[in-house]
Amino acid sequence: MTGILKIALKLLVNDKSKFSALLVGITFAVFLMVMMTSMFSGILTRASATVLNIGAKVWVMDPAVNNVASSIPMPDYVLDAVRSINGVKYAVPLYSGGALVKLRSGSYQFVTVMGLDDSTLFGRPELLAGKIEDIFAENAFVVVQDAEFAKLENPIIGTEFEINDHRGVVVGLAKVNTSGLFGVPTLYTTFSRAITYIPSTRFTAAYILIEPKGSGDLSYIKRQVQKLGYEALTKDEFIQKISNFYKYNTGLGINVLLMTIISFIVGLSISGQTFYTFILENLEKFGALKAIGAKGRELITMILFQATFTALTAYGLGVGLATTLIVVARLRLPDYAAQITYGNLGLAFVMVLIIAGVSSYIGIRKVIRIEPFDIFRS
Amino acid sequence: MANLAVRAQGLTKWFGEGDAKTFAVRDASFEAHFGELLYIVGPSGSGKTTLLSMISGILRPNSGNVMIEDKDIWSLSDDEIADFRLNRIGFVFQDYHLFPRLTTVENVAIPLILKKMDWNESLKVALGYLEIVGLEERAQLPPVKLSGGEQQRVAIARAIASHPDILIFDEPTASLDGDTGRKIVEFVKKDILNEKRCIIIVTHDIRIFEFADRIMNMEDGKITGVEKREP
Numbered sequence: 001m002t003g004i005l006k007i008a009l010k011l012l013v014n015d016k017s018k019f020s021a022l023l024v025g026i027t028f029a030v031f032l033m034v035m036m037t038s039m040f041s042g043i044l045t046r047a048s049a050t051v052l053n054i055g056a057k058v059w060v061m062d063p064a065v066n067n068v069a070s071s072i073p074m075p076d077y078v079l080d081a082v083r084s085i086n087g088v089k090y091a092v093p094l095y096s097g098g099a100l101v102k103l104r105s106g107s108y109q110f111v112t113v114m115g116l117d118d119s120t121l122f123g124r125p126e127l128l129a130g131k132i133e134d135i136f137a138e139n140a141f142v143v144v145q146d147a148e149f150a151k152l153e154n155p156i157i158g159t160e161f162e163i164n165d166h167r168g169v170v171v172g173l174a175k176v177n178t179s180g181l182f183g184v185p186t187l188y189t190t191f192s193r194a195i196t197y198i199p200s201t202r203f204t205a206a207y208i209l210i211e212p213k214g215s216g217d218l219s220y221i222k223r224q225v226q227k228l229g230y231e232a233l234t235k236d237e238f239i240q241k242i243s244n245f246y247k248y249n250t251g252l253g254i255n256v257l258l259m260t261i262i263s264f265i266v267g268l269s270i271s272g273q274t275f276y277t278f279i280l281e282n283l284e285k286f287g288a289l290k291a292i293g294a295k296g297r298e299l300i301t302m303i304l305f306q307a308t309f310t311a312l313t314a315y316g317l318g319v320g321l322a323t324t325l326i327v328v329a330r331l332r333l334p335d336y337a338a339q340i341t342y343g344n345l346g347l348a349f350v351m352v353l354i355i356a357g358v359s360s361y362i363g364i365r366k367v368i369r370i371e372p373f374d375i376f377r378s
Numbered sequence: 379m380a381n382l383a384v385r386a387q388g389l390t391k392w393f394g395e396g397d398a399k400t401f402a403v404r405d406a407s408f409e410a411h412f413g414e415l416l417y418i419v420g421p422s423g424s425g426k427t428t429l430l431s432m433i434s435g436i437l438r439p440n441s442g443n444v445m446i447e448d449k450d451i452w453s454l455s456d457d458e459i460a461d462f463r464l465n466r467i468g469f470v471f472q473d474y475h476l477f478p479r480l481t482t483v484e485n486v487a488i489p490l491i492l493k494k495m496d497w498n499e500s501l502k503v504a505l506g507y508l509e510i511v512g513l514e515e516r517a518q519l520p521p522v523k524l525s526g527g528e529q530q531r532v533a534i535a536r537a538i539a540s541h542p543d544i545l546i547f548d549e550p551t552a553s554l555d556g557d558t559g560r561k562i563v564e565f566v567k568k569d570i571l572n573e574k575r576c577i578i579i580v581t582h583d584i585r586i587f588e589f590a591d592r593i594m595n596m597e598d599g600k601i602t603g604v605e606k607r608e609p
Contacts, residue, residue: 002494003487003490003491003492003494003495003496003497003500004491004492006491006497007477007480007484007488007491010479010480010484011477011479011480014479014480015479284473284475285475285477287475288469288471288475289488289492290460291436291463291469291471292463292464292469292488292489292492292536293460293461293462293463293464293465293467293489293492293540294460294464294492295456295457295460296456298492371436371437372431372436373428373431373436373437375471375475
């Protein structure tokens with residue numbers, strides 16, 4: 001570090017009250033920005049949990065589907081038609097629906113039921129206990145052991161329950177990558193059992209999952225599916241579609257955006273005002289430095305360094321605080337939907353750089369205008 | 379003249395325009411020499427500080443020139459003038475303008491740091507200058523812990539740290555009691571002034587007039603007379 005930057009650093013950090021106020025202001029802003037965007041990110045990931053957990057490369061659905069939970073069942077011929085498209089390696093149906101489960105204690109619990117293709121069990125979860133072939137046994141269900149597991153009274157293999165007047169038996173415990181958004185336990189069974197046990201509409205396949213022969217076949221498959229009146233989306237496209245729904249059609253995105261902007265404004269106001277006061281208090285000293293022989297660009301460098309150092313320190317503190325809170329929250333609420341992504345961090349980083357830029361601009365304007373002659377006159 | 383430090387010719391400075399135009403300095407010409415302690419005296423508003431600012435490269439005159447080593451400093455670019463101030467001029471401000479968040483030795487090291495000297499080396503050199511002004515024991519204290527006289531001496535140490543050949547003092551005794559003020563100027567004359575250095579002091583403190591080699595009087599922006607004092 002050059003001497004001039006060391007002076008700038010000492011002037012900044014040795015003014016403990018101002019430096020603390022700057023750190024607190026920007027840290028708070030970063031904390032709010034990271035928390036808001038992380039919660040939103042967590043919600044979006046949870047909203048796409050089924051897509052992520054099943055893991056199919058291509059999903060066929062009704063074009064009106066805007067999120068994975070509100071599927072529109074498709075007639076059986078669509079499955080046959082899709083299987084006959086050139087470039088499709090295989091295609092399987094997926095059932096996705098909800099049901100009410102009566103537990104041994106007599107209480108009821110709403111669950112999500114995933115019905116996997118009987119012949120392939122494509123999209124099956126990784127089992128923690130039990131054997132996957134037991135899913136073909138009578139009344140068999142696999143329970144996902146996630147944050148919602150306890151809502152089913154912590155079942156073990158062999159635990160029985162009632163689902164729409166049918167007997168259900170737990171034959172396996174599984175884990176998935178991501179829990180769902182709505183805090184509902186998930187059961188896996190076969191497609192045929194799902195449509196038998198759960199009241200369904202005339203059409204039963206919520207989605208058709210495709211494995212293309214190669215990535216070059218994708219556009220052709222999409223066109224052919226479109227000709228059938230349906231839509232084929234890659235996993236990422238489907239996740240994006242779900243994200244867009246929550247961002248633009250639920251008010252959630254606007255609220256998070258508003259909170260993020262408010263956090264930004266709070267941080268900008270506190271740091272801008274404090275930094276301006278800091279510069280004002282040191283204005284004569286900057287003038288004295290100019291008189292002694294400091295060049296304008298050296299003073300600008302000092303101010304930019306002070307603002308950047310404060311902003312980056314506060315950024316680290318804010319991100320650390322948000323991370324700590326999320327970790328602590330998860331200890332108490334295992335399904336707490338918050339997820340720090342590079343995108344969140346990048347957004348907060350850009351916002352912090354803007355805060356530093358605006359704050360230093362205000363300071364630089366004052367310092368550049370101070371004339372060494374004013375020091376003599378004062 | 380071989381020992382000529384500064385030659386000011388026809389310096390004029392006004393502020394404002396039209397009806398608000400006010401002359402601070404009118405057609406001021408004088409010379410200052412190495413080895414000389416020159417006082418600029420006069421009542422408030424007589425133009426002393428404005429004249430001092432023009433000869434030290436801080437305030438651009440409306441007309442006239444300031445020749446140092448046969449070069450008009452006001453023909454230099456902004457960066458060159460900044461370098462000129464850093465290398466040739468040492469300032470001791472009326473209110474000292476020491477940085478309260480830095481230690482005493484760091485304050486003294488500022489001109490050296492501006493000259494791109496290594497941080498540790500500049501502190502070492504600065505400590506040497508604090509020794510000259512008798513404050514090496516106070517090196518690690520912040521200036522606010524020092525008395526007014528001590529702060530004045532720190533400001534002097536900072537002013538001489540960059541080896542300037544022209545030292546500018548603005549009202550050096552204004553914030554000091556009579557005895558301390560006298561001691562400071564006596565110290566400056568005895569230990570800081572030498573044959574390769576010119577010191578210009580703006581003051582109206584008659585208690586320190588006895589140390590001057592020449593006293594230049596100003597009134598209403600004009601130099602009204604120069605009085606040579608016998609040692």
